Amino acid sequence: MHEMGIAAEIIKIAESSIPEDFDGAVEKVNMRIGKMSSVVPESLKFCFDIASEDTRLKGADFVIEEIPVVFLCKECEKETEADGPQFSCKECGGKKIEIISGKELEITSIELED
Amino acid sequence: MEVKIVKKVLDANDTMAEENRKLFRDKNVYVLNIMSSPGSGKTETLVKSLARLEPELKTAVIVGDVCTTNDADRLNVTGTHAVQVNTDEFGGDCHLAAHVIRKAALDLDLESIDLLIVENIGNLVCPAEFDIGEDSRVVLLSVTEGEDKPLKYPVMFKLCSGAAVLNKVDLLPYLDFNIDEAEDNIKSINPDIPVFRISAKTEEGFDDWLSWIKDVVKSK
Structure with missing residues (x-):
């Protein structure tokens, strides 16, 4: 829904991370995106390709590692990977949980041509 | 060559949200962020609620x-x-971000305010992703929507953990909406959340709802 704004922010962060003395091409932008981040990876990639057109990131591969939603049951302390919208422990059925991954929206690195 | 970055894309928003939180703490203002789909009655709920809260808060x-x-x-x-x-x-954003709240808050006389309510943009998808520096979040669902909305938009119902409000209960006799099922669905995602059944039109259920607001404001 708001992927264009997110893409613009990613481009800003990535461009500011290019070393000052480097004038070659950026080959890859590596991302980690949680399944609970309200971002649609395909749409974000589409927006990135458009928004990076007039930047130093033009043509860079936008690589997304999707992170599953994992929560910790506060009752039996087991971890569950959520496969649907309900957050209950697969082991004991407990509903008191803490989300430990799945909300990531991070740029992890850029890869520069040699 | 790989250049490591490891930075949250929403870092700029999160940093601004923390600055907002500090500002609101310094001014002793409680901030409630209310979210729902369009047309669920957020504004009418606030119009009626604020009219009754205003003498006290x-x-x-x-x-x-x-x-x-x-x-x-x-x-x-x-x-x-x-x-x-x-x-x-x-x-044309679909949510309110922290810098937008900052700008609007600086136009308010925060010294004289106990409670600042942010009525977010009607949307059950992304407003919950954006921290604005609030103390608590409320999600509102009206009985003219589906009982399964919490299951369809689990992120919203998970991240709004302050309270859930089921609005327009005056319409229940005319609808097939199963309010107990709706509440069960909310609690399946957020077991400890208080759920208030209200009608902004008739003010049914307002005593408990307004008591909750007064209690959280006093707790800050």
């Missing part, structure tokens, strides 16, 4: 919409101070 509202000042006009009648934010100014 000094309130202000930041209300977000893509266009028009209709909501602020309705809210200002209650005696609150409502500031309308139209997001077309900020690119």
Whole structure:
């Protein structure tokens, strides 16, 4: 829904991370995106390709590692990977949980041509 | 060559949200962020709630919409101070971000306010992703929507952990809506959340709802 704004922010962060003395091409932008981040990876990639057109990131591969939603049951302390919208422990059925991954929206690195 | 970055894309928003939180703490203002789909009755709920809270609590509202000042006009009648934010100014956003709240909050007399309510943009998808520096989040669902909305939009119902409000209960006799099922669905996602069944039209259920607001404001 708001992927264009997110893409613009990613481009800003990535461009500011290019070393000052480097004038070659950026080959890859590596991302980690949680399944609970309200971002649609395909749409974000589409927006990135458009928004990076007039930047130093033009043509860079936008690589997304999707992170599953994992929560910790506060009752039996087991971890569950959520496969649907309900957050209950697969082991004991407990509903008191803490989300430990799945909300990531991070740029992890850029890869520069040699 | 790989250049490591490891930075949250929403870092800039999160940093601004923390600055907002500090500002609100310094001014002793409790901030409630209310979210729902469009048309579920957020504004009417606030119009009725603020009119009853106003003698006891000094309130202000930041209300977000893509266009028009209709909501602020309705809210200002209650005696609150409502500031309308139209997001077309900020690119037609579908949520309120921390810097937008900052700008609007600085236009308010925070020294004289106990409770600032942010009426977010009607949308069950992304407003919950954006921290604005609030103390608590409320999600509102009306009985003219489906009982399964919490299951369809689990992120919203998970991240709004302050309270859930089921609105328009005066319409229940005319609908097939199963309110117990709706509440069960909310609790399947957020087991400890208080759920209030209200009608903004008749003010049914308002005593408990308004008591909850007064209690959380006093707790800050």
